[in-house]
Amino acid sequence: MIKWKLEPRELILDFTWNIARGSLDRKTNYFVTVEEEGYKGVGEAAFKTAEIINPVELTASFDEFVASLDTHLGGAEHLTDKLEAAHLPAALRFALESAYIHFLAQLSEKNVHQVLGVNRLAKAETSFSMPIMGLQEAKDFFNQRDLSRFKALKLKVNKQTDPKYIHQMSELFNGRIRLDANEAFPTNEEYMYFERELLNLKDRIDFVEQPLPASEHEAYFELKFMRTIPLMADESLLDQEVTKYFIERFDGVNIKLQKAGGYLKALRQLRKAKELKLKTMLGCMVESGLGISSALNIAYGFDYLDLDGSLFLKSDPFPLVIEEKGQLLYGELH
Structure with a gap:
């Protein structure tokens, strides 16, 4: 059975990031992990500088969405369709989708760009x-x-x-x-x-x-x-x-x-x-x-x-x- 988890992590900057809409020295991003039978994928949600995120509401939205998922998901497109219908912040939608695609890549022993069907830059x-x-x-x-x-x-x-x-x-x-x-x-x-x-x-x-x-x-x-x-x-x-x-x-x-x-x-x-x-x-x-x-x-x-x-x-x-x-x-x- 697929297990989903959402965790915050505080990132410390090496300098003050000062732009027109605000500044910061540290930032909390959220990481989604999806795991089943030893296979795992992780995705990151990074919100805009100075964007106010309520962690309790974010976690509640995440839990509600995960509870709505079928026990066995289909391909990435199936999850993406569900995400586009959900009222979730875009960054959280990306963290969920990317975690699942990274999970599929590990499961299928492919690189992520191969799962996505796109070319990849060497550098x-x-x-x-x-x-x-x-x-x-x-x-x-x-x-x-x-x-x-x-x-x-x-x-x-x-x-x-x-x-x-x-x-x-x-x-x-x-x-x-x-x-x-x-x-x-x-x-x-x-x-x-x-x-x-x-x-x-x-x-x-x-x-x-x-x-x-x-x-x-x-x-x-x-x-x-x-x-x-x-x-x-x-x-x-x-x-x-x-x-x-x-x-x-x-x-x-x-x-x-x-x-x-x-x-x-x-x-x-x-x-x-x-x-x-x-x-x-x-x-x-x-x-x-x-x-x-x-x-x-x-x-x-x-x-x-x-x-x-x-x-x-x-x-x-x-x-x-x-x-x-x-x-x-x-x-x-x-």
């Missing part, structure tokens, strides 16, 4: 994200961690960020620059003032991620015709389908397993985004090597990878990912 080139900080602190952070080994650097910004900061960091770093505002700019006027100050860097900037709140549907429609630097949707894309809406407002979409709520949903989002000629990025939350190695299973085919979440941790409870010269390498899951 993956990730960007590294820098939190919001002052210029001198940022320079020290960059040098102490030797971030020049990465080919892309993502700078977190907010509406108080001086464009001169971007210019000076671009002088320190020779690679590609990516900017992430996490909905920090209230209006197009404020954002466009910021962007105009970066015009001489536009050939080095891959994109700006989610400058306005996701609720600003009409403003994004207008901004698409005003901007000179590509726009990447993040908070605007959660677990919904990728539709014409995104072409009209963005140049690309940031797909995250924790937002999509599952491997299969994220792969559908990727396929649809490709059909619509949108650029695609595979992103992450602050999560352990388990969550990052899970993302690596579907990384093939994305235009950009931002899978640095486990590199922020002082100690990783699931050291399944190794970073070398800005590239991620991983072994077998479970």
Whole structure:
């Protein structure tokens, strides 16, 4: 008989993660284990920075869902159908689905990407994200961690960020620059003032991620015709389908397993985004090597990878990912 378990784990960060919507030095993620007759799979639920999670309610929702499952589950699609019908947070849905798929992989003696029916990268080139900080602190952070080994650097910004900061960091770093505002700019006027100050860097900037709140549907429609630097949707894309809406407002979409709520949903989002000629990025939350190695299973085919979440941790409870010269390498899951 299959047994399910949900456990919280506190992750301690190696530095303060400061972004437009909040900051943290430690974070509690939740891990789902599914086990039967010696075979086991584990999945990770990682919620957004500053998102308030009630552990009692989360556990009650988990217990209720597990109690509703048949004694003998079918394939992953069967579980995914049940998850999509359940009123569970997307991150918990992903932890449940991925735990079961990892269990099936061990049971069938296959790699996870084989169970999913997708190609797999031997190694993956990730960007590294820098939190919001002052210029001198940022320079020290960059040098102490030797971030020049990465080919892309993502700078977190907010509406108080001086464009001169971007210019000076671009002088320190020779690679590609990516900017992430996490909905920090209230209006197009404020954002466009910021962007105009970066015009001489536009050939080095891959994109700006989610400058306005996701609720600003009409403003994004207008901004698409005003901007000179590509726009990447993040908070605007959660677990919904990728539709014409995104072409009209963005140049690309940031797909995250924790937002999509599952491997299969994220792969559908990727396929649809490709059909619509949108650029695609595979992103992450602050999560352990388990969550990052899970993302690596579907990384093939994305235009950009931002899978640095486990590199922020002082100690990783699931050291399944190794970073070398800005590239991620991983072994077998479970």
